[in-house]
Amino acid sequence: MTDTTIREHSNTREHARRQKRKQTSQDDEEQLACPECDGQLVSDEERGETVCVDCGLVVDADEIDRGPEWRAFDSKEKDQKSRVGAPTTKMMHDDGLSTNIGWQNKDAYGRSLSSRQREKMQRLRTWNERFRTRDAKERNLKQALGEIDRMASALGLPKSVRETASVIYRRALDEDLLPGRSIEGVATASLYAAARQAGTPRSLDEINAVSRVDRAEVARTYRYIVRELNLEIQPADPEQYVPRFASDLDISEEAERRARDLLKTAKEQGIHSGKSPVGLAAAAVYAASLLVNEKVTQNTVSEVANISEVTIRNRYHELLEADGHAPD
Incomplete structure (x- = not known):
């Protein structure tokens, strides 16, 4: 190919590029002009519309708002609210800032990986896990937070309680309270404290049922x-246990309200002092169900509350006498 031919081809390509840029520019100008009056178009981000400033014609509607869903009134607030990716959480030892390699051996299109690729991904997972827990403190946190999450799931505690328990455990670790105590013991105690702080308490017996340490160590x-x-942490209020017991026993709202009234009367007369709040709540639920003619046995309440029938009978008589009812 001669130099003249090369120059002709080059000139032809350059001419084509100029024509394409010119056409694009004309198309942009047409988009910025009103199709009715050739007036200027502006974008109304608040309403998601493109309108003509001269005749008011709405050229485009229901535009996608690509901005954030929050407002900031200064640069500091903007920096605090701006974010990328999933929110941070205290329930993970790295606050959820690191990445994980998925366990599925599939590519981005859902196709299975070859045996060589699976081996490579397994090695990457191993090294990724090692890098995520580089020192003893991170390994400690990972084990403890996993234990907190396991027990909270078994007890049906909400995410807010798990977050609070994670913060309590982190504080105990930072203040060097773990030497001489097991990781599981401190994790269990942190969850027990968090549940009481959040107003969704669980009894020591319930905590002990899902924990890997004994009851005495948890209490200590x-x-x-x-x-x-x-x-x-305020002393546990028996009324805080009533909704859960009522839900598990499937009793009516009237019976639940009556149980609360029995406990309020008991507190006014000082009967609750020195007695287990779980036993009082279970006895109140049982007594209330009888007062509204709903059939609930002591054995059923005992299984739900995880206390003995003897305790229910003793507290049940005391609650009815305080409320002015003669027990059967």
Whole structure:
């Protein structure tokens, strides 16, 4: 191919590019002009519309708002609210900032990986896991937070309680309260404290049923971290247990309300002092169900509340006498 031919081809391609840019520019000008009056078009982001400033014609509607869903009034607030990716969480040892390699051995199109690729991905997962827990503190956190999540799931506690328990455990770890105590014991005590703080308490027996440490160690560790961390935890209110017991027993709202009234009367007369709040709540639910003629046995209430029938009978008589009813 001669130099003249090459220059002709080059000129032809350059001419084609100029024509394409010119056409694009003309198309953009047509888009910016009103099709009715050739007036200027503006975008109304608040209403998601493109309108003509001269005749008011709405050229485009229901536009996608690509901005954030929040408002900021200064640069500092904007920096605090802007975010990318999933929110951070205290329930993970790295606050959820690291990445995970999925366990599915498939590519982006859903096709299965070859054996060589599966081996490579397994090695990457192993090294990724090692890098995520580089020191003893991170390994400690990973084990403890996993234990908190497991127990909270078994007890049906909400995410907010798990977050609070994770923060309590992190504080105990930062203040060097773990030496001489097991990771599982401190994790269980942190969850027990968080549940009481959130107003969704669980009894020590319920906690002990899902924990890997014994009841005495949980109680001892709980008292220790509450004292050392200066946690403000009010004594458990028997009324806080009533909704859960009522839901598990499937009793009516009237019976639940009656149980609350029995407990309020007991507190006014000081009967609740020195007695287990779980036992009082279970006895109140049982007594209330009888007062509204709903058939609930002591054995059923005992299984739901995880306390003995003897305790229910004793508290049941005391509650009815305080309320002015003669027990059967």
